[in-house]
Amino acid sequence: MSDERRKWHERLNVTLWTLIIPPTVWAGHFLFSYLWAAISCAKEGAFAKFPTLFVAGTVLALAIILLSGWIAHRQTGMRGDSPPHDEGTEIDRLRFLAKSTLLLAGLSFVGVLFTALPVVFIGDCR
Template structure:
């Protein structure tokens, strides 16, 4: 039986892995699903209006959103410190080295963190605007 070659692939938490690229959008997706799921269940139970408007789900979504934003901010700090990410939109990263790859991962991760925070804020806005289910 032939042996497979051994590759020095980074683990999930090591520098050079791409876990940080999917973490922030995954947190936003989880916030989106949980927020709308809580609001849907709450509104379905209050068909007669006995439970009131969206007051309780609104604050659940806001507090959950703030917690998610804090975790995404922590991921942004990792992107800057560990990977050397900068928030410059038109920066060219042309280095063909491990440092260039890390800088690219940090740059993309930081931009995804910003995009995910904006998406969480846009997820919270409807609950703050509408008072009824």
């Protein structure tokens, strides 16, 4: 199948670098949350009751993780022989990376939700 006829999400082949996108997004969100809380508390003494910036950051992080998980999911489902996909072929290597990315996206999604929960329950800088 030539590149022209493949959809864009199929052309974005998973690699070692894309494998770490979901957990990197988790890490970025975590760092963002920590800095957001630390700077709001240290410089303003409080954070707003409805922290718009924080909610926006969290939604963005979840969206990127979902997207990379979805792309990975599409690539695990590529046509070919039946499972288990553990052969030494290009397509199985791709499927393996896609499957791992999908699993990491799941973990990262849960991780971001975990990080967001304290903001729901703790409303101040005490």
